[in-house]
Amino acid sequence: xxxxxxxxxxxxxxxxxxxxxxxxxxxxxxxxxxxxxxxxxxxxxxxxxxxxxxxxxxxxxxxxxxxxxxxxxxxxxxxxxxxxxxxxxxxxxxxxxxxxxxxxxxxxxxxxxxxxxxxxxxxxxxxxxxxxxxxxxxxxxxxxxxxxxxxxxxxxxxxxxxxxxxxxxxxxxxxxxxxxxxxxxxxxxxxxxxxxxxxxxxxxxxxxxxxxxxxxxxxxxxxxxxxxxxxxxxxxxxxxxxxxxxxxxxxxxxxxxxxxxxxxxxxxxxxxxxxxxxxxxxxxxxxxxxxxxxxxxxxxxxxxxxxxxxxxxxxxxxxxxxxxxxxxxxxxxxxxxxxxxxxxxxxxxxxxxxxxxxxxxxxxxxxxxxxxxxxxxxxxxxxxxxxxxxxxxxxxxxxxxxxxxxxxxxxxxxxxxxxxxxxxxxxxxxxxxxxxxxxxxxxxxxxxxxxxxxxxxxxxxxxxxxxxxxxxxxxxxxxxxxxxxxxxxxxxxxxxxxxxxxxxxxxxxxxxxxxxxxxxxxxxxxxxxxxxxxxxxxxxxxxxxxxxxxxxxxxxxxxxxxxxxxxxxxxxxxxxxxxxxxxxxxxxxxxxxxxxxxxxxxxxxxxxxxxxxxxxxxxxxxxxxxxxxxxxxxxxxxxxx
Amino acid sequence: xxxxxxxxxxxxxxxxxxxxxxxxxxxxxxxxxxxxxxxxxxxxxxxxxxxxxxxxxxxxxxxxxxxxxxxxxxxxxxxxxxxxxxxxxxxxxxxxxxxxxxxxxxxxxxxxxxxxxxxxxxxxxxxxxxxxxxxxxxxxxxxxxxxxxxxxxxxxxxxxxxxxxxxxxxxxxxxxxxxxxxxxxxxxxxxxxxxxxxxxxxxxxxxxxxxxxxxxxxxxxxxxxxxxxxxxxxxxxxxxxxxxxxxxxxxxxxxxxxxxxxxxxxxxxxxxxxxxxxxxxxxxxxxxxxxxxxxxxxxxxxxxxxxxxxxxxxxxxxxx
Numbered sequence: 001x002x003x004x005x006x007x008x009x010x011x012x013x014x015x016x017x018x019x020x021x022x023x024x025x026x027x028x029x030x031x032x033x034x035x036x037x038x039x040x041x042x043x044x045x046x047x048x049x050x051x052x053x054x055x056x057x058x059x060x061x062x063x064x065x066x067x068x069x070x071x072x073x074x075x076x077x078x079x080x081x082x083x084x085x086x087x088x089x090x091x092x093x094x095x096x097x098x099x100x101x102x103x104x105x106x107x108x109x110x111x112x113x114x115x116x117x118x119x120x121x122x123x124x125x126x127x128x129x130x131x132x133x134x135x136x137x138x139x140x141x142x143x144x145x146x147x148x149x150x151x152x153x154x155x156x157x158x159x160x161x162x163x164x165x166x167x168x169x170x171x172x173x174x175x176x177x178x179x180x181x182x183x184x185x186x187x188x189x190x191x192x193x194x195x196x197x198x199x200x201x202x203x204x205x206x207x208x209x210x211x212x213x214x215x216x217x218x219x220x221x222x223x224x225x226x227x228x229x230x231x232x233x234x235x236x237x238x239x240x241x242x243x244x245x246x247x248x249x250x251x252x253x254x255x256x257x258x259x260x261x262x263x264x265x266x267x268x269x270x271x272x273x274x275x276x277x278x279x280x281x282x283x284x285x286x287x288x289x290x291x292x293x294x295x296x297x298x299x300x301x302x303x304x305x306x307x308x309x310x311x312x313x314x315x316x317x318x319x320x321x322x323x324x325x326x327x328x329x330x331x332x333x334x335x336x337x338x339x340x341x342x343x344x345x346x347x348x349x350x351x352x353x354x355x356x357x358x359x360x361x362x363x364x365x366x367x368x369x370x371x372x373x374x375x376x377x378x379x380x381x382x383x384x385x386x387x388x389x390x391x392x393x394x395x396x397x398x399x400x401x402x403x404x405x406x407x408x409x410x411x412x413x414x415x416x417x418x419x420x421x422x423x424x425x426x427x428x429x430x431x432x433x434x435x436x437x438x439x440x441x442x443x444x445x446x447x448x449x450x451x452x453x454x455x456x457x458x459x460x461x462x463x464x465x466x467x468x469x470x471x472x473x474x475x476x477x478x479x480x481x482x483x484x485x486x487x488x489x490x491x492x493x494x495x496x497x498x499x500x501x502x503x504x505x506x507x508x509x510x511x512x513x514x515x516x517x518x519x520x521x522x523x524x525x526x527x528x529x530x531x532x533x534x535x536x537x538x539x540x541x542x543x544x545x546x547x548x549x550x551x552x553x554x555x556x557x558x559x560x561x562x563x564x565x566x567x568x569x570x571x572x573x574x575x576x577x578x579x580x581x582x583x584x585x586x587x588x589x590x591x592x593x594x595x596x597x598x599x600x601x602x603x604x605x606x607x608x609x610x611x612x613x614x615x616x617x618x619x620x621x622x623x624x625x626x627x628x629x630x631x632x633x634x635x636x637x638x639x640x641x
Numbered sequence: 642x643x644x645x646x647x648x649x650x651x652x653x654x655x656x657x658x659x660x661x662x663x664x665x666x667x668x669x670x671x672x673x674x675x676x677x678x679x680x681x682x683x684x685x686x687x688x689x690x691x692x693x694x695x696x697x698x699x700x701x702x703x704x705x706x707x708x709x710x711x712x713x714x715x716x717x718x719x720x721x722x723x724x725x726x727x728x729x730x731x732x733x734x735x736x737x738x739x740x741x742x743x744x745x746x747x748x749x750x751x752x753x754x755x756x757x758x759x760x761x762x763x764x765x766x767x768x769x770x771x772x773x774x775x776x777x778x779x780x781x782x783x784x785x786x787x788x789x790x791x792x793x794x795x796x797x798x799x800x801x802x803x804x805x806x807x808x809x810x811x812x813x814x815x816x817x818x819x820x821x822x823x824x825x826x827x828x829x830x831x832x833x834x835x836x837x838x839x840x841x842x843x844x845x846x847x848x849x850x851x852x853x854x855x856x857x858x859x860x861x862x863x864x865x866x867x868x869x870x871x872x873x874x875x876x877x878x879x880x881x882x883x884x885x886x887x888x889x890x891x892x893x894x895x896x897x898x899x900x901x902x903x904x905x906x907x908x909x910x911x912x913x914x915x916x917x918x919x920x921x922x923x924x925x926x927x928x929x930x931x932x933x934x935x936x937x938x939x940x941x942x943x944x945x946x947x948x949x950x951x952x953x954x955x956x957x958x959x960x961x
Contacts, residue, residue, distance in 0.1 A: 026918065029716050033682075033914035050656045053693055056741055078716045138661045302646055304664050314865065366652070370660055379659035380693040381925040384686060388918030390949045395915075406950045413937060419923065420945060420952025 009398040010035045016104040016129075017041040018091050019298055020067040023110030023134055025055045026387035028071050031108075032079040034391055039082065040104070044090040048339070054380035075436040079400070092466055096481075098521050101127035106397050108390055109133045112376070113157055118434075119520065121146065121154035125435055126521030130397045134386050138377050141386040141410035145393050145425055148435065150402055156429035166537065171202070172247055173257060174358050177351065181371045184350035185336045191220055193323055193334040202239075222324065232320040234264045240353050260358045268313045277526040289507075292326045294318035294345045295365070302327050303365040312352040312362070317395060318361050338373025347372050355576045365528065369632035385410055389420070423633070433463075433547060440513070444500065444543040446508050446530045451478060452496040457541045463524070465517040472513055475505035649670075650742070655695055666933030670696050670761060671744075673932040678754045678781075679771035680730045682714025684920020685797045687769065687928075689717070692738050694929055698746040698764070702754065703731040714912040715798075727816040731772055753936040754781050756928050763788045767928050769795045773868045775859045782809055782833045793931045796833065797924050799854075801909040802947035804920035805855055806929060807833055807937055815934045830941055833960045839959050841891040846905060849944040849953050853898045857884045866887065870910040910929065919945050 017027060020043035029038055045068060047062045057074035063424040064270070066088035075084060089095070092115075099109065101123045111117050111129065117133065124131040124146065131146040133154055146153050168185050169175070187202040219238050222231045244262040247253065295301070295314045307315065310561065317341055323331055327342070336343055338448055355362050369375065389408050396404050406422035408453070415421055431438045442458065451470075453479060457470045479494050500507040509530035516523035526545075536544045599633035643853075646657070659667050673696050677684055678764055680703040683796055692699060712718055714903055717734040731749045738747045750761075754770055754777045762768065762784055773795070778796050785794045786809075794809040809830045817826045837856060844847055861880050872880070880903055890894045923943055930936045942955040 030918045033714055033716055033917075049653050053655050053658050053695070056689055056693055059740065060743075078719055080720065100908075167759075301649070303652055304646075323651045366656075366659070366664075375657070375660060378657040379661050380658075381690050381922040381928075381929070383922075383926070384690060385922035386917040388922065389950075391915040392950065408950055410952075414939075415955050418951055419939070419943070419954060420950065422918070422950035511769050567805050 005399060007035060008262045010278060010395060010616070011037055012392075013488070014396070015040065016107045018107065018108065019043055020071040020086075021045065021051065021112060022054050022380075022383040023136060023387055024067070025057045025071055025388055026384045027108060027110055028075050028533045029057070029199070030387050030391050031394075032075050032084075032277050034395075035564035037082060037602045040085045041072065041086070041637060042070045042087040042089060042091050042096065043071075044088065054378055054383055056380065057336055057617065061160065068375040091116055094467075094519055096123070097519055098123060098126045101129050104129050106394050108133045108394060110387075110390075111135075115464060119156055119226065119466070122434060122517070122520035123563045124148075126152055127343045132393045132397065134390050136382045136410070138379065139382055139410070139412040141382045142407065143386055143389040143393055144407040144636065145397060145405040147402070150316060151405060151425035151426065152428050152437035154431060156426070172253065174354065174360065177360055177363055178371055179414075180351040180354040180358070181347065181368060183354060185246065185372050185551045186345045188350050189334075189336055189347055192235065192320070193331050193343075195333060198635065228321045229317065231324075232317040233269075235320065235351075239350075240264070240357060242264065244357055256392060258359050261308070261356075262356050264352060265313060265317070268310050269317070286536070290343075292322050293341050294322055294349075295341075297322070301512050302370075306362050306364050307349070307352065309356050309362075312349040312356075314351060315345055315349035319349065324584055327366040336372065337371055344369045344372065354618060385420070431547065433521060433629050437469075437524075437548060439527050440545055440547040441527040441529060442543060442545050443529050443531045444511075445532060445534070446500040449500055449543060451498055451500060451503060451507075453541075453543070454500065455496065456525075457543060458545055459515055461517065462545055465515070465520065465522070467517055467519045469516045469518060470513060471505075471516070472507060474510060477503060477513075479505075551600045578603065591633040651695070654744070660695065662929070662933055662935060666929075666935050667695065667714075669933050670694055672697050672927065673766045673770070674698045674700070675767040675928065676700045676762075676765040677769045677771070678700070679773060680715065680734050681772055682719070682800070682914060682917035682925070683797050683804060683920045684769065684771045685715045685717045685734060687924045688734065688738055688798065688945050689741060690921060690925030691928055692741045692745045692747065692893070694925070695742060696745060698748070699953075701731040701735055701738075701749050702752060703729060703734070704751055704753070705730045707733060707852070708857070712828075715797045715912045738905075740885050740943055753777075757781065757784065759784060759788060762792065763790070765792060766932060767793045767795070769797060769924070769928070771797045774869060775863045779832075780808075783946070785809070786811060788833060793928070795924060797868070797920060797927070798914040799885045799910075799920055800858075800917050802856075802916055803906065803907045804916050804943075805851060805926050805937075806927070807836070807918060807942040808941045809833060810931055810938060810940075813938065815930075816939065817935075817937060826937075827942055828938070832876060835959055836941060836957050841893050841897075841958055844957060845955075848955050848957065849942075850898060850902055851944045851946060852942060852957065854902045854906055857887055857898060857903065860887065872907045872910050874904075874908045877904055877907050893922050912945065915945050916945060919947075919952065 001506055013036060017024060017031075017039060018041075020028065020041050024041070028039065028041060028562065043066070045067050045069055046064050047058045048449065049060070049063055052058055052060065055067070057071045062070045066086070068086035068088050072086040075082065087096075099528065101327075107120065107124050107129055109117060109120055113118070121131060121133075124149050128148050130148075131154065132143065133146060134143045136140060143153075143464075146150055154336065165179060165182055169179055170187065172532040174180050190198060191202050205254065220235065222228070231296070241262045241264040242258050248259060248262070295303075298311075298318055300307075300315075301312065322342055323346070334340075334343065336347065338344060344365065348363070350364045351372075352362040363371070370377075389410075393405065405425050407425050408423045410422060411419055428435050430436055433440050444454070455470070459465050461469065467480045468478065469476070469480070475496055479488070482519075484492075495503060507528055509528065511528040513526045513528060514523060515526060534544070542583060647659075647667060647698050651667070652659065652664075654669055675691060675696055675698070677688060677699065680688075680701060681695050688699060688701070707718060712720060715730075715734070717737040718730065718734070719737070724904075727748070729751075735747050735749045738745075754773055768781065768785055770778060773781070773796070782794050785792045796807040797806075798805050809832055810828065811830055813828050813830065816823050836920075841853070843911070844914055858872065861867075861876065861883050862872065865876075865879070865885070866920060881900060884900075884903060885895055888897060911952070923945070925937075927939055927943075930938050939954045940956050940958075943952065944955065944958055945952045
């Protein structure tokens with residue numbers, strides 16, 4: 001039970017919750033039970049079936065409705081006197097500006113993506129409102145407290161960036177199943193069913209680019225006089241047969257690798273059209289795309305089963321047929337979606353056939369869907385525990401009890417007997433560009449890079465700004481906003497296409513640019529330094545920002561698979577964003593505090609020689625908990641997928 | 642694997658958790674039967690967690706009629722007085738739980754934990770008791786141990802900002818992932834009575850003070866014939882006197898159990914909802930592990946105190 005002081009702090013508080021998903025449902029319930037009277041909740045998502053195993057405020061009949069609104073109604077049923085205000089909206093909308101944030105005593109995050117977390121962090125800093133941040137993956141979770149000037153902000157520590165793979169690994173030398181998935185999803189699926197005008201590296205692996213691209217232009221087009229069955233087989237033979245033969249001709253590639261085996265449809269499937277068992281027709285009865293399924297029309301049911309090469313090949317051909325017959329409207333503008341059954345079937349089959357060719361073990365549809373959709377696994381219990389811990393921290397924040405703020409890790413294996421491990425929060429990082437005024441520095445070729453490159457690759461992608469404004473001294477170079485004059489917009493658009501050194505106010509080595517986001521009330525300075533050359537593989541942006549870091553989920557992976565002299569330079573993003581329907585993207589934030597699964601499972605005191613030893617809170621024990629620098633908590637996440 | 646496949650509906654609904662514990666564990670969950678006694682806040686949280694996880698059936702026992710106190714940390718009871726209509730706490734919770742997951746059978750049995758016989762208890766794989774007296778805990782635990790098949794037994798209680806879980810899995814075998822291999826592990830658990838009978842002197846170093854404080858309060862409530870959780874500030878002198886006696890008979894220093902901690906627990910026996918969420922979450926996780934036979938289960942006590950934020954496992958077993 002809460003004490004009197006706690007109760008009065010709770011009753012007087014006005015709380016903003018961001019996210020009504022896995023953590024959000026639990027949090028809203030626990031806040032209401034704990035006596036909170038005024039709760040506002042923002043969530044842009046609608047309810048899906050796969051939410052129902054843990055987002056307990058939702059029922060099957062709510063699928064498709066606003067999470068924030070349904071969560072509100074559900075909690076009001078057992079606590080009718082609480083004031084709950086719901087917003088079915090993106091927290092990044094302009095209506096949720098600094099003034100909006102200023103009305104709250106504390107902000108509680110239950111978000112599922114880095115982007116929104118960074119955005120809320122900045123608004124909390126600008127509005128000077130404390131933030132309690134959280135995340136879960138499987139049995140792991142964490143709660144952290146961010147109070148301006150007292151503890152580090154959410155962005156004081158670098159965050160893992162989404163994993164990317166070198167193009168050559170994907171197009172020519174896959175060594176893991178995930179490489180086959182990325183190939184099937186981002187290249188083959190996109191080529192066959194996506195926007196034809198998009199750049200696509202599907203055919204880059206050839207040693208003779210000219211002939212290969214000639215050949216490639218027509219191969220993926222359905223000819224007027226051929227059946228879809230024939231087309232499907234032609235695509236099959238091209239990507240799994242011909243392309244592999246071409247790759248094999250490049251002998252240097254295979255000196256230290258196992259050679260792939262070309263696979264042709266005639267060797268796998270009988271010559272006559274794939275036999276159907278008559279179930280296909282029932283798909284016509286409905287226009288719901290989720291019911292159009294190659295598995296269903298081939299009479300296959302179990303998504304956990306690993307298909308044979310023949311089954312994969314039949315699914316491959318069948319999926320192409322279904323796309324061209326039942327969903328021809330979609331062909332040409334599809335993007336992969338993990339909730340699109342037919343798309344998942346196609347990608348699974350294509351990835352498996354490729355895996356077979358390269359001697360990589362095949363996977364079930366269930367597993368492939370998890371990898372392709374970047375699905376974060378989630379259970380109710382961890383979310384409930386984390387929500388309880390959020391409320392405990394929120395109450396301390398409301399009482400201004402700074403000495404007792406804690407970041408707490410929820411572990412799968414106990415560390416020094418602890419499953420829930422509180423650690424004292426870190427101080428703000430003095431060189432954090434978000435919460436301190438440290439300038440960033442940017443190396444860029446000022447004679448070739450355009451302002452547009454700077455805006456897209458640095459200001460938006462790296463600094464996470466939505467409404468940027470870029471100034472050079474008193475000169476405005478660029479600005480985004482709803483209330484701009486037409487000629488200003490034209491002026492800015494013209495600037496975007498200009499090379500930096502040719503801007504009206506030229507940006508050259510030594511220039512200090514001031515970049516601001518008016519909504520986030522974040523501003524920072526960038527010291528520009530000219531550099532002629534960039535390493536295409538290591539510095540794919542063609543510019544390097546420092547004073548800002550990102551870490552990769554799998555250190556060293558890219559360098560390991562690089563350097564075999566193949567032609568490509570870009571890196572493919574393996575996945576777009578974290579799964580929006582789930583509750584987390586990062587379990588353990590700062591590098592310093594990454595909990596090593598291995599070390600947390602053993603007696604930590606025996607490993608006290610680590611260089612990094614944040615003190616663990618223990619009144620009667622002076623052992624230190626070792627918080628390892630390794631990232632096996634993240635690896636664990638990878639492994640489970 | 643037992644060959645039986647999950648239905649399409651199950652695969653869809655449980656997608657995210659199957660990615661955590663696998664289809665095999667999900668099948669075992671769907672065949673497990675769980676009995677809970679004492680529907681307070683932490684147990685309500687626990688029930689929500691395992692119903693969402695998709696256990697086979699859940700049977701509730703709590704004959705109390707709804708009171709202000711029963712409502713305080715329990716989100717399963719709608720506060721509308723018109724709804725109560727003479728229904729017991731278990732019946733009201735049952736209605737809400739059914740709604741959470743139509744694939745789980747939730748039902749109510751009237752009765753007292755002390756009256757359950759072997760015939761009844763043997764239909765369950767997991768038994769959880771809460772707000773029970775010391776005698777009831779011991780008696781249900783002993784009956785569980787005599788059943789023909791292994792039955793997991795848990796107690797759970799929350800007071801003030803603290804919570805305790807006790808686990809008895811008897812002789813328990815399970816699978817554990819070690820690097821890329823799965824290894825078979827085995828643990829042997831003492832009963833509740835055996836555990837609390839271990840001489841305090843023989844305990845491992847630095848056992849959570851909550852263990853001792855809760856044993857004192859448990860004994861106090863038993864001696865005074867109180868219902869569990871029925872204490873107030875006026876009981877503090879009596880509790881402190883009992884603590885002195887217990888410390889003396891265990892030959893440990895009285896400072897072993899801080900008076901301030903006892904005062905908190907005696908004065909404020911009601912539950913704190915965030916602590917219920919934490920304890921109900923840990924208990925849910927443990928029961929899922931025990932049913933699926935996957936992952937290290939905790940042995941054999943768990944403590945959480947919101948004041949220091951630690952969630953600690955204590956192993957209190959008789960010394961070999």
